[in-house]
Amino acid sequence: MPIRKCAGCGEESRQESVHVPEGGGAPDLDTRPGGEARAALERWVEVCPGCGLAAPEIEAAVEGVGELVRSEEFPRGEHPFRRQSWLLDQLGQHADAGWSELYLAWHCDDAGDRAGAAGARMRAITCWQHGKSHGQNFCDSMGEEFALAADVCRRAGLFDEAGETGLAGLELEGLPPVVEEVLRFQLTLAQRRDDGAHTVAELRQAPQGGTRVRLD
Numbered sequence: 001m002p003i004r005k006c007a008g009c010g011e012e013s014r015q016e017s018v019h020v021p022e023g024g025g026a027p028d029l030d031t032r033p034g035g036e037a038r039a040a041l042e043r044w045v046e047v048c049p050g051c052g053l054a055a056p057e058i059e060a061a062v063e064g065v066g067e068l069v070r071s072e073e074f075p076r077g078e079h080p081f082r083r084q085s086w087l088l089d090q091l092g093q094h095a096d097a098g099w100s101e102l103y104l105a106w107h108c109d110d111a112g113d114r115a116g117a118a119g120a121r122m123r124a125i126t127c128w129q130h131g132k133s134h135g136q137n138f139c140d141s142m143g144e145e146f147a148l149a150a151d152v153c154r155r156a157g158l159f160d161e162a163g164e165t166g167l168a169g170l171e172l173e174g175l176p177p178v179v180e181e182v183l184r185f186q187l188t189l190a191q192r193r194d195d196g197a198h199t200v201a202e203l204r205q206a207p208q209g210g211t212r213v214r215l216d
């Protein structure tokens, strides 16, 4: 395991490789990958044992991060994804902060913590809305943003919001067929008040093996 020097406090620590393998099973509708990458979720961030900094690479210097991890508000006792999201939010990277909240929701899903998962999903939406008000996109296209937001609302039990988001997404012009199908699927699931995880393999026009649908 390589030694890394923390950009927050300077402490050196051994860090497991954060290499995330691609592929291996259909992703969930919220882009959570299948296979090995899914199982490696907890290794998506490095964590400094000294100051508690959580980031994809704790060595990568980000201005102001040392001050932030020393501040009283830094949620040091919380899960690394929550710490990362707090830091990103403070640094003005609201869209990325939302993604870290979604990763936290996946961690909570695995731990059977339904309330924690719903809270993280609601914070993800708040971060993404905040990001949009600052001109930050959280997906490559508007259609994908509506499709993802609909899923995140639905999984948090916000079925009315999920339905409204799905309908708003369907009003966009020129949607790729797969995104349109995801949006329609979200409407069906929201009507059924289904808050479970579903994968792109359930779509009628499921992509053939090897094709990765990118919603991220």
Ligand SMILES: [Zn+2]
Pocket (backbone or CB within 6 Å): 006, 007, 008, 009, 010, 011, 048, 049, 050, 051, 052, 053
């Ligand atoms: Zn540190």
